[in-house]
Amino acid sequence: MEYQSLYRKWRPQTFEDIIGQKHITQTLINAISLNRISHAYIFSGPRGVGKTTTARILAKSLNCVKGPTPHPCNKCERCIRITDGYSMDVIEIDGASNRGIDDIRDLRNKVKFAPAEGKYKVYIIDEVHMLTTEAFNALLKTLEEPPSHVIFIFATTNPHKIPSTILSRCQWFNFRRISLEDIVAKLKMIVKDEKLKIEDDTLNIIARSSTGSMRDAESALDQIIAYCG
Numbered sequence: 246m247e248y249q250s251l252y253r254k255w256r257p258q259t260f261e262d263i264i265g266q267k268h269i270t271q272t273l274i275n276a277i278s279l280n281r282i283s284h285a286y287i288f289s290g291p292r293g294v295g296k297t298t299t300a301r302i303l304a305k306s307l308n309c310v311k312g313p314t315p316h317p318c319n320k321c322e323r324c325i326r327i328t329d330g331y332s333m334d335v336i337e338i339d340g341a342s343n344r345g346i347d348d349i350r351d352l353r354n355k356v357k358f359a360p361a362e363g364k365y366k367v368y369i370i371d372e373v374h375m376l377t378t379e380a381f382n383a384l385l386k387t388l389e390e391p392p393s394h395v396i397f398i399f400a401t402t403n404p405h406k407i408p409s410t411i412l413s414r415c416q417w418f419n420f421r422r423i424s425l426e427d428i429v430a431k432l433k434m435i436v437k438d439e440k441l442k443i444e445d446d447t448l449n450i451i452a453r454s455s456t457g458s459m460r461d462a463e464s465a466l467d468q469i470i471a472y473c474g
Contacts, residue, residue, distance in 0.1 A: 252463035255435055256298055258319050258328065263295050263302070264431055264459065265423035270299070272418070274315040277306055282313065283416040285388055285397040287373075289404040290420025293458030297337075299420075300369045300398040301327060304335045307396065308363030323363055333361040340372040340401075346379040353387050356395045366395050373399035374406035381408050388414045422457025425449075431459060432466060441470065 257263045260270040269288075276282055286303075288296040305317035305327045317324050326332040338352070352368065360366045370376075376384070388397070388411065399415065401407060432448045435441075447469070455462035 251467045252460045264427045269418045277315045284391040285415040287415045287417045288400045293460030294420045296400040304367040307365045334363040335367045337369045340370050340375040344376045349380040349383040369398045371400045374401045374403040425452050428452040428462050
């Protein structure tokens with residue numbers, strides 16, 4: 246069986262699984278329950294705190310066969326394809342390598358097409374602050390008159406680099422660094438489930454060195470397991 250890193254294996258699959266961001270997950274749960282879904286979101290915050298993971302869960306919540314629902318089933322073909330990264334209706338774009346105006350023009354042409362199977366086409370653009378000024382200007386035109394079936398989720402570690410004209414057209418959620426206590430609790434859960442023998446002092450050291458990033462903490466735990474055999 247192919248080895249799967251801890252941070253991928255333990256990636257949250259529901260809003261309830263996400264730690265340290267209750268102020269965001271509860272707001273999104275309420276919005277979905279009340280059918281008050283925005284056409285564009287900005288998820289800002291340090292790396293490894295759940296921005297892209299939350300975006301994927303939101304995409305599942307909207308496109309699950311039971312959706313829109315704040316509790317995606319994670320069992321239907323739509324949910325599974327989104328989790329595995331194969332959904333035609335959830336498009337993830339790396340803003341660092343697709344940052345030019347031609348890339349955004351191509352996106353603008355594609356958003357016109359209806360979803361293949363779900364209710365929404367969800368575009369998740371990671372590190373959106375890396376787009377060029379010309380690309381932002383092209384994107385703005387789509388945000389001003391978005392198709393009803395399209396939702397944008399922009400993830401960024403540097404929101405101050407995003408033009409105010411873009412920010413003003415999005416709902417903005419600021420992700421916090423995850424607390425030491427929350428990271429340690431998650432690491433203990435992983436250690437117990439994986440049937441590992443690692444001292445609590447070691448887990449505390451890992452948590453402190455991760456500076457609020459759950460992904461960094463899980464990666465560090467992975468390295469220690471590999472080193473110790």
